Amino acid sequence: MKVIIxxxxxxxxxxxxxxxxxxxxxxxxxxxxxxVELGGTFCMGDCVNGVNVTVDGEKHSVSPDTTEEFFQKEILAKVQ
Known part of the structure; x- marks a missing residue:
């Protein structure tokens, strides 16, 4: 799984x-x-909804406060 922040x-x-x-x-x-492969990139072109994170190409909006919930739902649940 490729996760780009x-x-x-x-x-x-x-x-x-x-x-x-x-x-x-x-x-x-x-x-x-x-x-899980974590990577970074500059500007995904959706600055209004940042922090933008893609999981296998699917874009999500994440904040420091929602990171753990995002991880549980979009990463952990899909790799197990």
Whole structure:
């Protein structure tokens, strides 16, 4: 599974760094390093809805506060 987090300026201001750090920790905690590939990209063109995160090409809007819920629903549930 490929998870791409926008780290462009707008998403950065909305907390993309915290989202990245939380996702890295959650992937490690759940021992999914071999199943989930995390990556970053600059501007996905949807700045109003950032922090933008794609899971296998499907775009989601995530905030530092919703990262854990997003992980449970969109990543953990789909890789198990």
């Amino acid at each position: 926008c780290i462009g300026s707008s998403c950065h201001l909305k907390g993309s760094r915290q989202v990245v750090e939380k996702l890295q920790a959650l992937v490690k905690e759940n021992h999914l390093e071999d199943k």
